[in-house]
Amino acid sequence: MSEARVRLRPDVESVVPYRQGRIAAADAFKLSSNENPFPPLPGVAEALREVQFNRYPEGSARAVRERLATIWQVTPEQIVVTPGSAALLTYLMQATCTAEDEVLYAWRSFEGYPQFVGALGVRSVQVPNRPDGGHDLPAMAAAVTDRTRLVLLCTPNNPTGPTITRDEFEAFMAAIPRTVLVGLDEAYAEFVTDPEAIRGDAALLERHPNLVVLRTFSKAYGLAGLRIGYGVGQEYVMDAIRAVAQPLAVTEPAQLAAIASLDHEPALLERVAVIVERRERIRAGLLEQGWAVPEAQGNFVWLPTGERTAEVAAHFEAAGLVVRSLGEGVRVSIGEADSVEKLLRSAREVVVPLS
Ligand SMILES: Cc1ncc(COP(=O)(O)O)c(C=O)c1O
Incomplete structure (x- = not known):
């Protein structure tokens, strides 16, 4: 049959x-x-003892956003907290792309990029890395079309390792339209020691209104199993992320652990x-x-x-x-x-x- x-x-x-x-x-x-x-980090295990597992979490992770807003010198509305930065990558794609649109990124880079783009049914445009494993930013700028809605820059690049320098980043941003959203994926920012490397901060966001910086508690903070990351950008872009995001997806243990970790810098x-x-x-x-x-x-x-x-x-x-x-x-x-x-x-x- x-x-x-x-x-x-x-x-x-x-x-x-x-x-x-x-x-x-x-x-x-x-x-x-x-x-x-x-x-x-110290404090995390204690913080988790307070969790009420029978209750939904506070959906916007307000306490985490307020804490991060103070650190970043931005408003809490400029921050979204997500179940890992992996979810934020998907939300950025959902908020920017319809079926015919393109997401541009370097390749080889984070394996999640092609999968998340493919899952949405939009187009991946991959620009090969330089021989030294770094992003070929002039080639990436040249690959932007009128269908490009999102560019992902991974610094340091997973898995090859090099960072994007400040000069490379500024030249790239100057070469692309301000209507294209750029996601600066800094999952490994805390490990960067090169003083020339680009680093997301309030001044950079101010200078580039089409920028969102992505960070995670999974790597340096050691909370990979709790799934919590965040993005910082313009409030209206963050509102679009909030509109497409899975509701109540950042659990209370994750929120409490993130705050306890931020207390132990x-x-x-x-x-x-x-x-x-x-x-x-x-x-x-x-x-x-x-x-x-x-x-x-x-x-x-x-x-x-x-x-x-x-x-x-x-x-x-x-x-x-x-x-x-x-x-x-x-x-x-x-x-x-x-x-x-x-x-x-x-x-x-x-x-x-x-x-
Ligand atoms: C470059 C990069 N971005 C994002 C992520 C997603 O991390 P998470 O969802 O744990 O925050 C990873 C994980 O390995 C990564 O390497």
């Missing part, structure tokens, strides 16, 4: 579902999802410094071994392994290091102290040198 199949959107079949970093065995290091190896900075130190040690060690590792400004390094990607990932995995293979390279997150030497030892055995 032939079963009739329901009619799905034909283009959904070609959308690749989000692939999560592989789970690691108990005796392996999970270096596949750019997570934070540290437990949540010195502890955050200490942990970030430790991760940055490990990153620098790993990158220096890999360069010395002959790996062509691009500038690494997030909590991860990128190994351009080309055809040997699967082999290299399997080699690390056999050594108890679960990494992320992404097409033409392997991304390794900066993890626990003991993973550092293990990674360098294992990398030495399989080095794919500069071609």
Whole structure:
């Protein structure tokens, strides 16, 4: 008997579902999802004891927005809090694009971009990265058409690692129409040490009214499992995000944990410094071994392994290091102290040198 199949959107079949970093065995290091190896900051566990799980959360995350507004020197209405910055990316697309419109971004970049664009049924325009793994911003500016509604700039770029400099950013913004929304995805902002790197702040938002800055508590703040991120931009753009957003999606535990984390900035900075130190040690060690590792400004390094990607990932995995293979390279997150030497030892055995 032939079963009739329901009619799905034909283009959904070609959308690749989000692939999560592989789970690691108990005796392996999970270096596949750019997570934070540290437990949540002090105060988070205590804050969560107050949660009333039988109640819906305060839907606009008012307390978090007020706290962030003070830090950012903007109004609370200029901030939206979302279940991870992943949700905000989708909301930005929903708020700007109809079927014929285009979302422009560098490639390779965050894997969520093509999936979220595809899920909405709008068009992705991908501009290849420069050979050093950075965004090719002049080529991106040239790829803007009258159908472009949203440009995503990822700095530092996941998974390759380089940041966008202030000069590159300003030249890009000057070259594109002010009617195109630009999302500056700074998921890894706290790990950036390059003084030339662009950084979203109130002055930048003031100068560029078509800008939204995206941040997350998943990475430096170590709250990936609670799902909370935010965006800062013009109030009317944020109102559009609020209009398309899934209601009540940021849970009360996530809101309380974010506020407790913001109360512990010195502890955050200490942990970030430790991760940055490990990153620098790993990158220096890999360069010395002959790996062509691009500038690494997030909590991860990128190994351009080309055809040997699967082999290299399997080699690390056999050594108890679960990494992320992404097409033409392997991304390794900066993890626990003991993973550092293990990674360098294992990398030495399989080095794919500069071609
Ligand atoms: C560049 C970038 N943007 C956004 C996200 C989404 O993070 P989250 O939804 O946990 O805030 C990630 C996650 O890895 C990322 O790498």
